[in-house]
Amino acid sequence: MKAAVLREVNQPVVIEDVQVDAPASREVLVRTGASGVCHSDLHFVEGLYTTPMPCVLGHEAAGIVEAVGDQVGYVKPGDSVIMCLSVFCGICEYCMRGQPYLCTKTAVTRGANDPPRLRRDGEAITQFAQLGAYAAEMLVHENALVKVDNDIPFPQLALIGCGATTGLGAVLNTAQVEPGSTVAVVGCGGIGIHCVQAAALAGALRIIAVDTTEDKLSLAREFGATDVIDASSGNVAERIMDLTDGGVDYSFEAIGLKQTAEDCYNMLRPGGVATIIGMVPEGVKIEIDAGNFLRRGAPSRVAPWDPTGSAPICPGTWSSTGRAASSWTNWSAKNWRCQKSTKPSPT
Numbered sequence: 001m002k003a004a005v006l007r008e009v010n011q012p013v014v015i016e017d018v019q020v021d022a023p024a025s026r027e028v029l030v031r032t033g034a035s036g037v038c039h040s041d042l043h044f045v046e047g048l049y050t051t052p053m054p055c056v057l058g059h060e061a062a063g064i065v066e067a068v069g070d071q072v073g074y075v076k077p078g079d080s081v082i083m084c085l086s087v088f089c090g091i092c093e094y095c096m097r098g099q100p101y102l103c104t105k106t107a108v109t110r111g112a113n114d115p116p117r118l119r120r121d122g123e124a125i126t127q128f129a130q131l132g133a134y135a136a137e138m139l140v141h142e143n144a145l146v147k148v149d150n151d152i153p154f155p156q157l158a159l160i161g162c163g164a165t166t167g168l169g170a171v172l173n174t175a176q177v178e179p180g181s182t183v184a185v186v187g188c189g190g191i192g193i194h195c196v197q198a199a200a201l202a203g204a205l206r207i208i209a210v211d212t213t214e215d216k217l218s219l220a221r222e223f224g225a226t227d228v229i230d231a232s233s234g235n236v237a238e239r240i241m242d243l244t245d246g247g248v249d250y251s252f253e254a255i256g257l258k259q260t261a262e263d264c265y266n267m268l269r270p271g272g273v274a275t276i277i278g279m280v281p282e283g284v285k286i287e288i289d290a291g292n293f294l295r296r297g298a299p300s301r302v303a304p305w306d307p308t309g310s311a312p313i314c315p316g317t318w319s320s321t322g323r324a325a326s327s328w329t330n331w332s333a334k335n336w337r338c339q340k341s342t343k344p345s346p347t
């Protein structure tokens with residue numbers, strides 16, 4: 001099959017002929033229908049984060065099942081599936097205590113003595129996020145996908161794999177925004193726009209979208225933003241403090257920059273919560289003024305990055321226009337059996 005392979009940082013990925021192995025007992029071979037191009041992939045190309053190479057990047061995808069291993073009962077050839085960025089084993093410490101998005105994944109990868117899933121002329125090639133979506137086919141563990149209705153186009157389905165679930169998961173699972181809250185979302189790309197949408201679903205009274213691009217700000221209004229701020233000039237945190245008369249209850253950083261991460265803390269009202277979703281480059285220090293930290297009181301905290309495993313979205317509610325319906329069901333760490341899908345028990 002053809003795959004885009006990253007062999008060296010700061011070099012273009014190269015389309016190569018790659019051999020894909022047959023599915024092992026709990027593996028599924030998926031023909032890629034669509035794959036998003038997420039900024040997180042670019043971080044690895046640029047060397048801001050590291051991954052074993054050569055590697056097939058890509059982690060936001062959907063496709064159709066081509067073949068399954070002999071112990072797979074959840075899907076069959078012909079099923080449409082969304083790939084899950086946070087494949088879980090179901091048996092490690094994190095999975096057992098309801099945090100599958102932190103899974104150590106030892107049971108969902110092939111062993112060191114097993115043949116690699118992907119190779120080229122005997123050379124093993126890794127799959128980013130155990131997926132490797134920039135390829136014609138993806139060979140994955142069955143816990144790395146969710147079965148969905150066959151009548152939804154792949155480009156829309158693919159977005160659920162990262163942008164939609166990360167944004168909605170951050171707002172609804174990590175921060176748990178309450179009705180009536182004031183929310184700021186810094187960065188309105190694929191993830192930020194879903195934070196805006198999730199804040200609206202959660203009943204936030206005021207949703208402030210921040211970006212430097214007019215198109216994104218106008219889309220944010222469509223998705224539920226009540227106020228927009230063009231961040232290309234002025235101090236964003238100060239402007240939000242003025243706009244809200246003292247800060248927001250919840251802020252979400254969806255870019256991955258030191259400045260915007262610090263802004264997200266500095267725009268909080270006492271007791272507020274900042275959720276840093278963006279991948280701030282490894283080694284970068286986020287600085288918080290200690291006096292400010294004290295004045296805001298003990299409840300103030302920076303929540304951890306919330307990967308997509310706790311995504312509170314049911315693919316069955318996803319419409320072809322790219323918006324989730326308000327009747328989302330809970331497919332999460334606490335209750336990960338989607339009401340419209342039939343995810344098997346993690347055994």
Ligand SMILES: [Zn+2]
Nearest residue numbers: 038040060162
């Ligand atoms: Zn992503």
Ligand SMILES: [Zn+2]
Nearest residue numbers: 089092095103
């Ligand atoms: Zn696990």
